[in-house]
Each structure stands twice: as C-alpha cells, then as structure tokens.
Amino acid sequence: MSRSTILWSAALAAAALVIPFYLDASWLQDGLFAMAAAIGAIGLNLLTGATGQLSMGHAFFLAVGAFGYVYFASEPQEGGAHALGGLGLPTPLAAVLAVLLAGVAGGLFSPIAARLKGAYLGIATLALIFIGQFAMTNATPVTGGHNGRPVPPMELFGFVFADTPEAPLVIAGVPFGALERLWFLGAILLLGAGLFARGVLRGRPGRAMNTIRDHEIAAGVMGVPVSRYRAGVFVLSSMYGGLAGVLVALVFQQTVPDYFGLLLALAYLAMIIIGGLGSVAGAVIGAVFVSMLPRLLTRYSDALPLIVQPGQEGVGAAEAAQILYGLAVVVVVLFLPGGLLGLITQLRLRTGRPLPAAAPKHSLTPTPETRN
Amino acid sequence: MSDAYQPDGMDPSVPKLEVRDVTVRFAGLVALDAVGFTVEPGSVHAVIGPNGAGKSTCFNVLSGVYRATSGSVRFGDAELTALPPHRIAALGMARTFQNIALSPRxxxxxxxxxxxxxxxxxxxxxxxxxxxxxxxxxxxxxxxxxxxxxxxxxxxxxxxxxxxxxxxxxxxxxxxxxxxMEPRLLMLDEPVAGMNGGERREMAELIIAVRESLGISILLVEHDMGMVMRLADAVTVLDFGRRIADGPPEAVQNDPEVIRAYLGATSETEEATP
Structure with missing residues (x-):
C-alpha cells in the first residue's frame, strides 16, 4: 500500500466518523442512500465492469434483499384482507438470510447467466425487472402490495438502529437518532463490501473474470471454467444487490415495489459507467455522484441558472439531475473510457516515476514445488 | 500422472500427442479432412501450409475451442475431442494465439x-x-x-x-x-507473425531455450519457413485441410507435393500420400 493510499483511507475514515456530528438528517439520509447504492454498484461492477456481463436486472436483487429482510424480520399481522406474513426472526439473522436469499435468486437465474454473454444477458435480465414488479405488487401477504410495508429497525446486541424517544442517545451533544446510528452501520457494511470485492478483483478470481471479459476463448484455454465463473459472479453480484436492498429498506423504513423498477437498474449502470468500470473505487465514486447529484442541485438551486425552486414551473432540481447524469454518461463514454476514476488515475500518472532499467536474461528451471 | 518435469526431454511424464483422422466441417465447408500426425515427447513439431490450409483450425481442435466432427486426439491416456478447453488446459496443454489474446488493461x-x-x-x-x-x-x-x-x-x-x-x-x-501454465505440451500459433528480423531471431532463440531447459513438446504453426526448418524435428504440411506431407524438415522441403502447394502450381486437390 502506498503512502498516498494510507493518507486517503485515513482521511475518508475520519470524514465518515465526523460527518454524523455535523450534518443534519436529510444529508445523512442521502449519504446513507449513497452508501447503499455504492454497495449495490460494487456488486454490479463485479459482474458488468470486471466480467463484461451486462445486467439490467440489478434492481430485482435489491428488491429481493429489501423484501426478504422485511418478511424475515416482521411479526405476522392479522387483519383480514390486509394480513401480512412474516417470520419474526431476529433482525441481524433476517438481514443475513435476505442477502443469502438474493444469492439464491441469482443462483436460480445463473444457468442463464452462465450461458449468455454481454448484451444478450442484459436483455435476459430485463425480464427479471418485470417479473419482479409483477410479483411484488401481487404477493401482497409478503410485500404489502402496491403500498409496500414498514421495515422493522435493525437491532444488534440490544442496540436499536431507530429513533428511541423514550431513551435518547446523545453523544457529544448530538442526539443520535436512527440515521446517525445507521450511518455507522452503513459505513461498516460498505467498507466490508468494498474490501471483499477488492480482494476478489485483485486475486485469482479477478484475473479470471477480467480475461473472460477481454478474451473469453483465451480464458478457457488458460484453464478458467468460463461458464462456472459467469454463474459464480452472477450469484456474488446478486448478493451485493441484496445487501444494498437491506440497507435501502432500513434507511427508507418503508419498502415500496415501484422503487425497484427499471429506472433504478439503469441508475446502477449509470453509476458504474460514470465512476469507472471494473473497480471498487469506480463503483463508489459513481454511486456517490449519481445519488448526491439531485440533492446538491436542490440545495443550490437558487444559485444555479435555469433551475427553478420546487413547486415552480420549469426544470426542477430532480429533472436537472436526471438530465445531468444522462449527460455525464454520454460525456464519459465519449471522452473518459475509464470513468471519473480513470480521470483521477490519468492525472496521477502525469506525475509518475520512470520505469526501472532492464534486467539480464536468465535460464528457466522447473521448480516442482510450485506445480500444484 | 505426475506434473513434475525434468530438464531433459526423455521424461516419461511428457506424453505423446496423437492426432488421428480429425475432420472438421463448418456447414459444408471441410476445414480439416482426416488429418493425422503424432507429436513425439520432447520434440518440436511444426504444422505448416499456405493460408487457409487449416492450421489454426487444427490448433483450435487440439485446445478444445472447436469440436472435431470426427476423429480422435489423444494426449497420453486422455481423449481430448470431448473435453472443454479448461479441462484440456488442466492436462498441461498450453497455447498462444496468433492474434494476441491478452487483457490489455x-x-x-x-x-x-x-x-x-x-x-x-x-x-x-x-x-x-x-x-x-x-x-x-x-x-x-x-x-x-x-x-x-x-x-x-x-x-x-x-x-x-x-x-x-x-x-x-x-x-x-x-x-x-x-x-x-507449466505445460507439458506448448502450442505456438505463429509466434513470429508480424515481427521484424531481430524480434524473430529473439523469439526463435527463446523457443530453443524453452525446449532445452524444460524438455517439453512444442507444436508450432508458422509461416516463416527458415524458422521452421531451423527449429522443427518433424513437419506436417497441410493444404486445403488435408495432410500432404509429414516427416523430417529436409524430406518435407523437397517433397514435390509441398513445392506445388507453396508455389501454386496447377494441381487440383489430388490425394497425396505421405
């Protein structure tokens, strides 16, 4: 690890620690959505960026995670036509099961994911979105139907990630409500998800995935079981989607089927393209960009030309954000093939060091101990 | 079967590669027509032929990228024609690609x-x-x-x-x-294609060094006749998907059928006996 990497990590960790003490709830909520989006985008980047398998169905796996968590954690409710099912499991267990459920859903689809490549898989996964929408609005006892259902707050070792007015938690003069508490949970989950994905990408599986993307035939000839890898990455990416779904549900405190539609799936693709395909940092940068853009535009809409205040006629902040990130995708595809991360890397390479000089030739001898 | 090699070519763990009567058809087009040859353990075996003779198809069958319509390829005890590429790789067969197939980033x-x-x-x-x-x-x-x-x-x-x-x-x-991959058989698909003289020489030296230090079998597809004649112990000549000659380089070089195929004389696709 280079010194600049350590400095950057330390600065980010400090920022993550300090932010809940200074920013108000609405900023924290957007920050949490960005974290959830980052986890989901990392998963999609493993599949689409690193392995070259397009998925338009990522939102489906977020939905599986979100509704899975709600179903596993909620107590069943009687109420005639509006009866809601649930298993009433402890919430951490429900969260783990929800992620596994998303993995199982990905596994069920993986025979298809293993056989189709690139854009063809994209079309096939589109079906998941529509199947998901249909199932969510009709499986009312599980999902609550069109209006969704409330999300039980996470409770870890007796610590509740929710507002507790009867026993307020105050740290350094700052009242710690649901969002402040969830902030740290989100940060830890994102850190874990990011480190795991980085390990995968830099290790043996990552090299195999990249070669499948760059040259499928070469990957097979080099000993990579291509179909098995495609299926495996699809399952892993689904589990990342499931985890992002759990976090989104916890932050929203209400799950709504409409949210997990095609637009969300496309937003995830926009994130990894804008941020940078194939890397963890790219996914995180893209997720923050796409999630925070509407918020920033709303906040500063009075200072920006052409953007009107909420409620007035004209291009509002939300529409402007849509237009801007659409524009960002086009600009990145045309001018920045590596995304925002690629831009940063290029700027850093400009100040790089020269390469070391050539070494003399040696002869090669077989070493039996490295052979198996 | 052991994975360990000795530095000399006499090691029994490098098996023979036997290609027998391999035929490949692509919807009516016969790319390979009952081609057969044997790569002896530790030898350098070249497959040559004019453009479109079926050399690359042959490589793709050996590495599992294409399925043979009929025929058999045996590497030691293993029959390769039914195996997917990664299983063939697991047997210790490695190949390079004529058009570079690396991950550029x-x-x-x-x-x-x-x-x-x-x-x-x-x-x-x-x-x-x-x-x-x-x-x-x-x-x-x-x-x-x-x-x-x-x-x-x-x-x-x-x-x-x-x-x-x-x-x-x-x-x-x-x-x-x-x-x-620590291969037991190394397949090189036109290793010097598109290279200049100096690069060609370096690559040829490298192939000789590989053979001398590892003692593995090398199967070579190449257009550069000088290089083939210098490196190969045995040469198989393909033309229009058929084997028209097979043997030591000197014999193949003087084979009238080979000269005809390379110089483009007006011979129709007549059966050639090796």
Whole structure:
C-alpha cells in the first residue's frame, strides 16, 4: 500500500466518523442512500465492469434483499384482507438470510447467466425487472402490495438502529437518532463490501473474470471454467444487490415495489459507467455522484441558472439531475473510457516515476514445488 | 500422472500427442479432412501450409475451442475431442494465439498470473477475505511468474499494462503466459507473425531455450519457413485441410507435393500420400 493510499483511507475514515456530528438528517439520509447504492454498484461492477456481463436486472436483487429482510424480520399481522406474513426472526439473522436469499435468486437465474454473454444477458435480465414488479405488487401477504410495508429497525446486541424517544442517545451533544446510528452501520457494511470485492478483483478470481471479459476463448484455454465463473459472479453480484436492498429498506423504513423498477437498474449502470468500470473505487465514486447529484442541485438551486425552486414551473432540481447524469454518461463514454476514476488515475500518472532499467536474461528451471 | 518435469526431454511424464483422422466441417465447408500426425515427447513439431490450409483450425481442435466432427486426439491416456478447453488446459496443454489474446488493461504480471490459474485454488471467498492460504499461494506463484518473466526477458515490463507494450513484446507475454501454465505440451500459433528480423531471431532463440531447459513438446504453426526448418524435428504440411506431407524438415522441403502447394502450381486437390 502506498503512502498516498494510507493518507486517503485515513482521511475518508475520519470524514465518515465526523460527518454524523455535523450534518443534519436529510444529508445523512442521502449519504446513507449513497452508501447503499455504492454497495449495490460494487456488486454490479463485479459482474458488468470486471466480467463484461451486462445486467439490467440489478434492481430485482435489491428488491429481493429489501423484501426478504422485511418478511424475515416482521411479526405476522392479522387483519383480514390486509394480513401480512412474516417470520419474526431476529433482525441481524433476517438481514443475513435476505442477502443469502438474493444469492439464491441469482443462483436460480445463473444457468442463464452462465450461458449468455454481454448484451444478450442484459436483455435476459430485463425480464427479471418485470417479473419482479409483477410479483411484488401481487404477493401482497409478503410485500404489502402496491403500498409496500414498514421495515422493522435493525437491532444488534440490544442496540436499536431507530429513533428511541423514550431513551435518547446523545453523544457529544448530538442526539443520535436512527440515521446517525445507521450511518455507522452503513459505513461498516460498505467498507466490508468494498474490501471483499477488492480482494476478489485483485486475486485469482479477478484475473479470471477480467480475461473472460477481454478474451473469453483465451480464458478457457488458460484453464478458467468460463461458464462456472459467469454463474459464480452472477450469484456474488446478486448478493451485493441484496445487501444494498437491506440497507435501502432500513434507511427508507418503508419498502415500496415501484422503487425497484427499471429506472433504478439503469441508475446502477449509470453509476458504474460514470465512476469507472471494473473497480471498487469506480463503483463508489459513481454511486456517490449519481445519488448526491439531485440533492446538491436542490440545495443550490437558487444559485444555479435555469433551475427553478420546487413547486415552480420549469426544470426542477430532480429533472436537472436526471438530465445531468444522462449527460455525464454520454460525456464519459465519449471522452473518459475509464470513468471519473480513470480521470483521477490519468492525472496521477502525469506525475509518475520512470520505469526501472532492464534486467539480464536468465535460464528457466522447473521448480516442482510450485506445480500444484 | 505426475506434473513434475525434468530438464531433459526423455521424461516419461511428457506424453505423446496423437492426432488421428480429425475432420472438421463448418456447414459444408471441410476445414480439416482426416488429418493425422503424432507429436513425439520432447520434440518440436511444426504444422505448416499456405493460408487457409487449416492450421489454426487444427490448433483450435487440439485446445478444445472447436469440436472435431470426427476423429480422435489423444494426449497420453486422455481423449481430448470431448473435453472443454479448461479441462484440456488442466492436462498441461498450453497455447498462444496468433492474434494476441491478452487483457490489455491488466499488468504483465497479472496476465502471467492467469497462467497459474490451473495450478492455484483461491476462490471467491478466500480471495475476498484475503485468507492466509490465498495470500501464501499468491506470493509463491508470483515468485515463479517473476522467474519465468526473467527467462522470457519481461522483467522490466512486469508492472506495465499489456496494452501499452509494443507488438513484439506482447507476443512474448503470450509465450510467457503459456509457460506459466507449466505445460507439458506448448502450442505456438505463429509466434513470429508480424515481427521484424531481430524480434524473430529473439523469439526463435527463446523457443530453443524453452525446449532445452524444460524438455517439453512444442507444436508450432508458422509461416516463416527458415524458422521452421531451423527449429522443427518433424513437419506436417497441410493444404486445403488435408495432410500432404509429414516427416523430417529436409524430406518435407523437397517433397514435390509441398513445392506445388507453396508455389501454386496447377494441381487440383489430388490425394497425396505421405
């Protein structure tokens, strides 16, 4: 690890620690959505960026995670036509099961994911979105139907990630409500998800995935079981989607089927393209960009030309954000093939060091101990 | 079956490659017509022929990329025609590609590490969690990769993305990646195509060095006749998907059928007896 990497990590960790003490709830909520989006985008980047398998169905796996968590954690409710099912499991267990459920859903689809490549898989996964929408609005006892259902707050070792007015938690003069508490949970989950994905990408599986993307035939000839890898990455990416779904549900405190539609799936693709395909940092940068853009535009809409205040006629902040990130995708595809991360890397390479000089030739001898 | 090699070509763990009556048809077009030859253990065997003779098709059948319509390919005890590419790789058959098939954005080191895929075990979980076993494995194999890079003369480029390297160097990365598989049979598809004189000479020296230090069998597809005659112990000549000659280089060189195929005399596709 280079010194600049350590400095950057330390600065980010400090920022993550300090932010809940200074920013108000609405900023924290957007920050949490960005974290959830980052986890989901990392998963999609493993599949689409690193392995070259397009998925338009990522939102489906977020939905599986979100509704899975709600179903596993909620107590069943009687109420005639509006009866809601649930298993009433402890919430951490429900969260783990929800992620596994998303993995199982990905596994069920993986025979298809293993056989189709690139854009063809994209079309096939589109079906998941529509199947998901249909199932969510009709499986009312599980999902609550069109209006969704409330999300039980996470409770870890007796610590509740929710507002507790009867026993307020105050740290350094700052009242710690649901969002402040969830902030740290989100940060830890994102850190874990990011480190795991980085390990995968830099290790043996990552090299195999990249070669499948760059040259499928070469990957097979080099000993990579291509179909098995495609299926495996699809399952892993689904589990990342499931985890992002759990976090989104916890932050929203209400799950709504409409949210997990095609637009969300496309937003995830926009994130990894804008941020940078194939890397963890790219996914995180893209997720923050796409999630925070509407918020920033709303906040500063009075200072920006052409953007009107909420409620007035004209291009509002939300529409402007849509237009801007659409524009960002086009600009990145045309001018920045590596995304925002690629831009940063290029700027850093400009100040790089020269390469070391050539070494003399040696002869090669077989070493039996490295052979198996 | 053991994976260990000795530095000499007499080692029994390098098996014979026997190609028998392999036919490949692509919807009516016969790309290979009952082709057969044998690569003796530790020898350099060249497959030559004019453009479109079926040399690359032959390679693709041997490495499992194409399915043979009929015929058999045996490597030791294993029948290859029914196996997928990764299972053939697991038997110790490595190949390079005529058109470079590397990951341009990965470093030379990472491209070479891919060659270690079949020799390593780390999966998603152990790589993701950076388990000690995965780290030890990576360290051990990185060491061997660096040794092979030094042998091929790629040490200065190890950290560079492959896409930034000149063509001739990329061809050497291809060869090094195949060597990283610790192959028992190395298949080189036009290793000097598109190279200049100096690069050709270097590559030829490298192939000789591989053969001398590892004693593995080498199957070579090449257009450069000078190089084939210098390197090969045996030559198989293909023309329009058929074998028209097979034998030691001197004999093949003077075969009237071969001269006709190469100089384009007005012979129709008549049956040739080797």
């Amino acid at each position: 990965l470093s030379v080191r990472d491209n070479l590490m891919l060659g270690r895929h079949r020799l390593t075990r780390a999966g998603f979980v152990s790589a993701g969690l950076r388990l000690p076993s995965a780290r030890r494995e990576a360290a051990r194999h990185t060491e061997r990769v660096e040794e092979i890079a030094a042998f091929v003369g790629l040490t200065p480029q190890l950290a560079m993305p492959v896409g930034l390297l000149p063509y001739g160097v990329q061809k050497r990365v291809e060869l090094a990646r195949a060597l990283c």
